[in-house]
Amino acid sequence: MKTLAAVLVETGRPLELAELEVPTLQAGQVLVDIAFSGVCHTQLLEARGYRGNDPFLPHCMGHEGSGRVIEVGPEVSKVKSGDEVVLSWIQGTGANVQSTIYKWNGRAVNAGAVTTFSRQSIISENRLTRLPAHVPTEAAALLGCAIPTGFGSVLNTAQARPGQSIAVFGVGGVGLCAVVAAAMVGCKPIIAVDVLAHKLELAKLAGATDIVMASSGDPLQAIRRLIPDGIDLAVEATGRPEVMVQALAAVRRRGGTSIVIGNARKGERLSLDPGEFNQGKRILGTWGGDSSPDIDFPRYAKLLVSSKLNLPALLGRIYSLESINEALEGLESGQVARPLIDMRLGAPC
């Protein structure tokens, strides 16, 4: 069997569409017919070569999606043929199979435990979660990365409580999800900070009570005007070290907490004033919002459904697999918060 995939052949170059031969499933692997794939900042860093030397070229890409199980390999018990699933880079229960090698005109193409920029893909059992009922497959794709990272950073990592003040720096796909979660918790105010006006408008729709345009003045001063003693919680979702510094500066003394989500480019360093820590401020990292897919994805899905928000419409624009490079460009320019690839577009019937 063959699948169409967008392959990174060389960093700094557009992805290439390739007809890949799908190998036989190994123990612990699952073949999935992908419905939607998200495109996130991590793939942009990868494609543009900002993650350093890439020893796996050429390789498949993408780490959040939704789809339906076509076939399961030996020893797979978590899902069965026909199940609707979420595909995520965050590890859950089940076998962990690190890699798959596809063939492209006789050439080997690498793939990790999960890749989603393809019509069909072989996925490790532990990167799949059965899709809870009542979640449209479009929104379900976002359960693979944007929602767990954004929701989880607020609900799990920060353990946000009603009435706490919060600022979200960078309202792309993940940051907007953090805003949505903060609104669900009842945080107040919810301050969105970004350099792009249209993203701040999206943040208002997602539940932000205040917006700060970081390109027209010092965002720290703007936040201090709203909360003079500093905010309880900050979420950084830009991947820029200077913003990580701002986010820590923005939280209050004695217990204010800043959570760093964004992926910086390889080699970049964070320089902080250690005095911030003596004031009792905290900085925390997070691994996918400290989400446990098997427990948290159904929980996030329920929250999403009850919020009645059309998150894909809020965050994104739909592209075909053939236009994947336009999706990457849309993400890079900030035009689109979270592009989604609809695998049915342009697919043979």
Ligand SMILES: [Zn+2]
């Ligand atoms: Zn991601």
